[in-house]
Amino acid sequence: MNSLAGPLGAKFERAEFESAEFERAELDRIEGGTARVAAGSAPLRICYPFAGDELGGSHVSARGLMEQLDPADYRLLVVPEVPGGTIAQFFSAFAQVPDPARPRRSFVPGARFGFGKVLRAMAGVPRRVRFLRENAIDVVHSNDGRSHASWALAARLAGVRLIWHHRGDPDARGLRYVAPFLAHRIFTVSRFSLPQGSRGAARAAQVVYSPFDTSVTADWAAMRRTLVEELGCSPDAVLCGWFGNFVQRKRPLEFVDAVERLGALLDKPVVGLMFGDPRNTEVGDALPERIARVSGNSAVHMMGFRTPGHEWLAGCDLLLVPAAREPLGRTLVEAMLVGTPVVATDSGGNPEALEGGCGVLCPLDDAEAMARAAAGLLADPERLDAIRTRARGEARRRFSRENHVRQVTAAYEELARG
Numbered sequence: 001m002n003s004l005a006g007p008l009g010a011k012f013e014r015a016e017f018e019s020a021e022f023e024r025a026e027l028d029r030i031e032g033g034t035a036r037v038a039a040g041s042a043p044l045r046i047c048y049p050f051a052g053d054e055l056g057g058s059h060v061s062a063r064g065l066m067e068q069l070d071p072a073d074y075r076l077l078v079v080p081e082v083p084g085g086t087i088a089q090f091f092s093a094f095a096q097v098p099d100p101a102r103p104r105r106s107f108v109p110g111a112r113f114g115f116g117k118v119l120r121a122m123a124g125v126p127r128r129v130r131f132l133r134e135n136a137i138d139v140v141h142s143n144d145g146r147s148h149a150s151w152a153l154a155a156r157l158a159g160v161r162l163i164w165h166h167r168g169d170p171d172a173r174g175l176r177y178v179a180p181f182l183a184h185r186i187f188t189v190s191r192f193s194l195p196q197g198s199r200g201a202a203r204a205a206q207v208v209y210s211p212f213d214t215s216v217t218a219d220w221a222a223m224r225r226t227l228v229e230e231l232g233c234s235p236d237a238v239l240c241g242w243f244g245n246f247v248q249r250k251r252p253l254e255f256v257d258a259v260e261r262l263g264a265l266l267d268k269p270v271v272g273l274m275f276g277d278p279r280n281t282e283v284g285d286a287l288p289e290r291i292a293r294v295s296g297n298s299a300v301h302m303m304g305f306r307t308p309g310h311e312w313l314a315g316c317d318l319l320l321v322p323a324a325r326e327p328l329g330r331t332l333v334e335a336m337l338v339g340t341p342v343v344a345t346d347s348g349g350n351p352e353a354l355e356g357g358c359g360v361l362c363p364l365d366d367a368e369a370m371a372r373a374a375a376g377l378l379a380d381p382e383r384l385d386a387i388r389t390r391a392r393g394e395a396r397r398r399f400s401r402e403n404h405v406r407q408v409t410a411a412y413e414e415l416a417r418g
Helices: 019-031 057-066 086-090 115-123 125-134 145-158 173-182 200-204 220-231 252-265 286-292 309-314 330-338 367-378 381-398 401-417
Strands: 044-050 074-080 139-142 161-166 185-188 205-207 238-243 270-275 298-304 318-321 342-345 360-362
Touching (some): 044 145, 057 401, 139 401, 220 270, 220 309, 330 342, 330 381
Parallel strands (some): 270 298
């Protein structure tokens, strides 16, 4: 949810990736106009396809990478499924061409990928193969399940190297049964997401933590005042944050339960703040109906999507993460960077993000346990301060953009040589 600046904007002012761009790349190869040319090779051409039109952490991570790549060494092409849509605008600083085989209906995120959907994906393969060959793409870097399904086979048939960037469950069928045959390299965002076993996908997989601007800061006191004034709540209220899409895996209803139970444990108001686009929901009317029933010393407010996310995180006293099998949530790391203590379930990549005492873990699907963990943390200021300090240091060490870019570009170069 961070708002990231686009240093490549001046290089790619146009929204289209015309053939003239590639002609100039050929001149660069001949005339020695770039760093790679000076070393005897032309810039690598990397294609980033994106399915659907809902923004998520994968898009933030992808843009964080792309903004760090030297245009003298890499020519980047974004291929959005929806021209002029939300994702296209998010990547507006980069050269773009719409998906040459845009489906009439987008695949639903997280929905089961059955035989009918396989046929739909196959229908676009010939046009995507032709597109990759005509644009002389060296590497396709796909970042979500729907993009893997649409582009993986096309990349393989076009003779283009494929990086399958897996940001989901290690038991995902695509990761287990498709990636081993089509991907040249598999990235996962956490150890939790690594495919299991010693064969197939596991042999081609490596953990590449998502990139973060580890230099971010936020005026927590000012942001907290802003929230208190907007909500009209008591200045001593405990502000508990939620950030993300309202999908079952993230357990939005359990967040509301935990806020209500925390209010029953404290002698001060507890306010839950749910930041995210309400259109991206799997729970429908169940969430507003549950919020309307919150009673006692607690209240929950829908805050909508706001950016930059780390500043709104800084205004919260706690980040509560009730998610189940979340690979490694961006908001945990952003909270660590700005000093917002995290209470999360002992599930998925949460323990990995918070390892080394960078937060508090509690059992999955136990709102009472989450509330008690939060109450215990608030009652111990020394422990709270120690967690803040430790978390900032660990986040800066493990999740920097520099580490991410170094790993990814090493893979790009190795695949290009292969």
